[in-house]
Amino acid sequence: SALAIMPQASGAALGFDRLVMLATGAMRVEDVMWTPMAGL
Structure with missing residues (x-):
């Protein structure tokens, strides 16, 4: 719902x-x- 009020960017x-x-x-x-992304 927050995305509906955000301006285009x-x-x-x-x-x-x-x-x-x-x-x-x-x-x-x-x-x-620096953060492991494996398994996400």
Whole structure:
């Protein structure tokens, strides 16, 4: 119900995880994420 009152939005922000990928040369975002996503 909260989504019905939110204004339209869009963005092209580069997330911190993507910046870490660029800095480390990682090929997958899972390699640099600090929270485990396996099994979700």
